[in-house]
Amino acid sequence: MFNPVQLQMLRLISEAGPLSRTELAGRTGMSKAAVSLLTRELLDGGLLAETETVRGTGRPSIRLGLLGSSAHFVGVSLVEAPVVMVLTDLNGKLLGRHEIDWSNDASEVGRLIAAGLPALTAGRANVAGVGVALSGYVDPSQTRCLKSTLLGWQDVPAASLMEAEIGLPTAIENDAKAVALGERLFGAIRDKGSFSLISVGDGIGCGHIINGRLYRGSHGGAGEIAHATIEPDGLPCRCGKRGCLDTVASLMAIQSSARTAGLPGDVKALEQLASNGHGEAIAILHRAGAALGLAIAQIIQIIDPERIIVTHRHGALDGLYGTVTRATIEANVLPRIAGEIDIQFRHVSADIWARGAASIAADKFLSNPVLHQKDVV
Amino acid sequence: MFNPVQLQMLRLISEAGPLSRTELAGRTGMSKAAVSLLTRELLDGGLLAETETVRGTGRPSIRLGLLGSSAHFVGVSLVEAPVVMVLTDLNGKLLGRHEIDWSNDASEVGRLIAAGLPALTAGRANVAGVGVALSGYVDPSQTRCLKSTLLGWQDVPAASLMEAEIGLPTAIENDAKAVALGERLFGAIRDKGSFSLISVGDGIGCGHIINGRLYRGSHGGAGEIAHATIEPDGLPCRCGKRGCLDTVASLMAIQSSARTAGLPGDVKALEQLASNGHGEAIAILHRAGAALGLAIAQIIQIIDPERIIVTHRHGALDGLYGTVTRATIEANVLPRIAGEIDIQFRHVSADIWARGAASIAADKFLSNPVLHQKDVV
DNA sequence: GACACTTAATTCAACACGTGAACCAATAGG
DNA sequence: CCTATTGGTTCACGTGTTGAATTAAGTGTC
Numbered sequence: 001m002f003n004p005v006q007l008q009m010l011r012l013i014s015e016a017g018p019l020s021r022t023e024l025a026g027r028t029g030m031s032k033a034a035v036s037l038l039t040r041e042l043l044d045g046g047l048l049a050e051t052e053t054v055r056g057t058g059r060p061s062i063r064l065g066l067l068g069s070s071a072h073f074v075g076v077s078l079v080e081a082p083v084v085m086v087l088t089d090l091n092g093k094l095l096g097r098h099e100i101d102w103s104n105d106a107s108e109v110g111r112l113i114a115a116g117l118p119a120l121t122a123g124r125a126n127v128a129g130v131g132v133a134l135s136g137y138v139d140p141s142q143t144r145c146l147k148s149t150l151l152g153w154q155d156v157p158a159a160s161l162m163e164a165e166i167g168l169p170t171a172i173e174n175d176a177k178a179v180a181l182g183e184r185l186f187g188a189i190r191d192k193g194s195f196s197l198i199s200v201g202d203g204i205g206c207g208h209i210i211n212g213r214l215y216r217g218s219h220g221g222a223g224e225i226a227h228a229t230i231e232p233d234g235l236p237c238r239c240g241k242r243g244c245l246d247t248v249a250s251l252m253a254i255q256s257s258a259r260t261a262g263l264p265g266d267v268k269a270l271e272q273l274a275s276n277g278h279g280e281a282i283a284i285l286h287r288a289g290a291a292l293g294l295a296i297a298q299i300i301q302i303i304d305p306e307r308i309i310v311t312h313r314h315g316a317l318d319g320l321y322g323t324v325t326r327a328t329i330e331a332n333v334l335p336r337i338a339g340e341i342d343i344q345f346r347h348v349s350a351d352i353w354a355r356g357a358a359s360i361a362a363d364k365f366l367s368n369p370v371l372h373q374k375d376v377v
Numbered sequence: 378m379f380n381p382v383q384l385q386m387l388r389l390i391s392e393a394g395p396l397s398r399t400e401l402a403g404r405t406g407m408s409k410a411a412v413s414l415l416t417r418e419l420l421d422g423g424l425l426a427e428t429e430t431v432r433g434t435g436r437p438s439i440r441l442g443l444l445g446s447s448a449h450f451v452g453v454s455l456v457e458a459p460v461v462m463v464l465t466d467l468n469g470k471l472l473g474r475h476e477i478d479w480s481n482d483a484s485e486v487g488r489l490i491a492a493g494l495p496a497l498t499a500g501r502a503n504v505a506g507v508g509v510a511l512s513g514y515v516d517p518s519q520t521r522c523l524k525s526t527l528l529g530w531q532d533v534p535a536a537s538l539m540e541a542e543i544g545l546p547t548a549i550e551n552d553a554k555a556v557a558l559g560e561r562l563f564g565a566i567r568d569k570g571s572f573s574l575i576s577v578g579d580g581i582g583c584g585h586i587i588n589g590r591l592y593r594g595s596h597g598g599a600g601e602i603a604h605a606t607i608e609p610d611g612l613p614c615r616c617g618k619r620g621c622l623d624t625v626a627s628l629m630a631i632q633s634s635a636r637t638a639g640l641p642g643d644v645k646a647l648e649q650l651a652s653n654g655h656g657e658a659i660a661i662l663h664r665a666g667a668a669l670g671l672a673i674a675q676i677i678q679i680i681d682p683e684r685i686i687v688t689h690r691h692g693a694l695d696g697l698y699g700t701v702t703r704a705t706i707e708a709n710v711l712p713r714i715a716g717e718i719d720i721q722f723r724h725v726s727a728d729i730w731a732r733g734a735a736s737i738a739a740d741k742f743l744s745n746p747v748l749h750q751k752d753v754v
Numbered sequence: 755g756a757c758a759c760t761t762a763a764t765t766c767a768a769c770a771c772g773t774g775a776a777c778c779a780a781t782a783g784g
Numbered sequence: 785c786c787t788a789t790t791g792g793t794t795c796a797c798g799t800g801t802t803g804a805a806t807t808a809a810g811t812g813t814c
Contacts, residue, residue: 380771407772407773408772408773408774409773409774410772410773410774410775411771411772411773414771414772430780432780432781432782433781433782434781434782434783435780435781435782436779436780436781437780437781
């Protein structure tokens with residue numbers, strides 16, 4: 001339908017915001033004549049719209065922006081209960097939110113999603129696709145779940161099963177990878193650079209964006225730092241190994257350690273105790289921070305990204321845990337690199353998974369912008 | 378000069394060996410008509426040649442292969458003394474070898490290279506470029522050395538300085554990255570996949586090929602596992618940190634540990650002692666293997682490559698060291714991933730650096746196949 | 755306020771490139 | 785010797801892109 005240069009234009013505008021035709025000509029390397037023709041098709045197709053006119057010397061330039069309403073995306077988080085569905089537009093703007101029941105049966109999930117769609121979309125048409133984030137490994141085509149312990153899946157064609165119920169193009173992806181892509185496509189870091197996003201929650205996940213593209217690894221296993229060995233001969237992990245990052249630094253692990261020590265499992269309470277000088281609380285948080293920091297340092301040493309983003313909920317990294325994490329990164333990365341890397345800690349809400357999932361659908365749409373029949377249901 | 382499709386054809390043939398025009402049409406997506414025209418230019422330009430005719434049913438197909446002699450590359454290893462220069466053709470075939478004096482002055486190195494060229498090339502024309510491998514960080518344009526402890530360089534425009542003396546396009550690259558690219562371009566793994574190459578020698582280096590391309594990292598620091606922390610609170614390292622892989626697993630570190638224990642510094646001798654049950658020798662080698670294995674496991678968990686190649690000299694990894702390395706990798710990678718990854722240990726000679734360096738020049742040539750004036754010096 | 759100047763965007767004839775279909779070439783097998 | 789089969793070439797044609805000219809829409813100046 002659209003040619004590769006047009007797709008490139010959509011990506012450029014998605015990254016940089018509205019651009020004038022002349023700017024597009026410069027960035028794509030096409031002539032102004034070509035841009036004029038190609039953008040006309042995109043305008044006619046309803047994907048772009050003239051947003052603002054910028055005045056300077058000479059004729060004002062007209063910025064062309066993505067027409068958000070040209071396509072909507074549904075993102076579903078199968079990461080935890082309740083299952084959150086969100087609706088976004090092409091710019092990543094959140095337009096709706098809906099919760100549905102949990103299920104670990106793919107077809108049933110599909111039915112629940114389908115049933116939730118009317119409430120979510122509130123009559124909005126142009127839903128271009130559905131993305132589902134889940135904990136586990138996903139194949140390169142983003143249709144089969146190779147393995148998910150949480151869902152009890154092993155080589156399940158989950159996307160196909162759901163798609164059969166939903167009637168819209170559906171793709172699945174690993175939760176952390178979806179969040180990383182969400183940051184690239186819908187978030188603050190929309191450039192062609194490289195970053196790794198580490199999400200700290202009940203578990204720990206990581207997704208890499210390399211040269212602007214989601215890097216999934218050869219077996220969908222890139223970024224599996226939760227089961228990287230951080231403490232050789234450490235605690236046994238449910239994965240069968242020992243001393244995995246997950247056994248020390250995840251909120252679940254911290255909670256478990258705290259309870260064993262007769263302390264409250266809540267991280268905030270633990271941080272409070274630590275700030276009052278409670279030795280055991282300090283030890284638990286220090287150990288978690290040291291482990292997470294070491295793992296992040298390994299990532300930096302191995303792939304040297306431009307940025308590291310650590311997302312956390314409930315302010316989990318606002319206290320000692322975060323401080324030790326930062327200090328440990330600093331101490332275990334070569335100084336000349338450490339100074340160059342932008343490390344951000346960021347609060348996020350529970351909806352981050354669903355938004356990331358929506359970005360999976362949006363990414364597919366930007367590679368093949370076809371609107372489907374179900375528009376006017 | 379040549380269009381992108383023609384460059385793609387050169388890469389395809391470099392990867393897969395000689396291909397017929399029909400095969401090229403299939404792989405590039407071009408029509409047979411286009412391939413016929415485009416290959417003719419490449420044949421006329423002297424880059425391709427008809428190599429063999431394959432008979433089957435129907436008209437035999439004529440394979441087109443890279444004409445090795447169409448371009449020659451000089452690779453120089455500034456990694457250790459003596460400085461080795463090699464001459465290769467476009468297929469990576471070694472055509473010459475020459476040693477020159479060591480210097481850490483870039484212009485002087487340039488003069489030494491220039492002086493060595495006649496002996497190396499032995500009258501062969503079409504030298505398209507020079508690549509130099511060195512220990513340190515190199516900028517993305519492969520012209521400036523940002524930092525090299527060994528050479529005492531800090532932000533030195535080394536490639537430009539050398540080029541001024543040599544009169545041929547010259548590029549520099551980190552040693553391990555050059556070796557990894559050499560494997561991709563000249564070696565056994567010429568596909569578009571992903572692998573990490575770990576080179577174990579006096580020091581330890583690592584280069585990543587991701588989706589068929591050298592991944593350098595945002596600051597040229599990808600793969601710096603030598604200074605990844607493997608033993609927190611371990612021995613101090615010259616980089617200022619503690620417990621770096623380099624302090625435990627490099628041949629230098631092993632040698633140093635052995636001498637401290639009053640044992641021979643040679644790895645072979647140490648392996649011999651270990652196989653006779655010498656406790657201290659076993660401990661040193663075991664510790665090295667555990668460290669290297671853990672570092673490789675981290676790489677696998679973080680980037681999930683298709684392959685890991687560990688290169689070593691003097692058979693350093695043939696004994697206990699290698700055995701422990703393998704076992705440690707196995708024990709610290711998620712089983713479902715471990716089983717999927719091809720891990721190879723490979724003996725290499727000292728010329729591997731220079732050959733890798735030549736591949737840097739070859740890679741540039743394949744992106745812009747222009748032969749330069751100096752041909753007929 | 756008329757005019758020159760500047761930059762954005764469009765139009766249009768010219769053209770380069772890739773394609774499909776037909777054609778020629780070279781072999782194996784009957 | 786004929787046919788089937790596959791590889792490779794030729795050529796008229798169409799599509800998509802370009803450069804130059806043109807139109808458009810402003811600002812700054814005297």
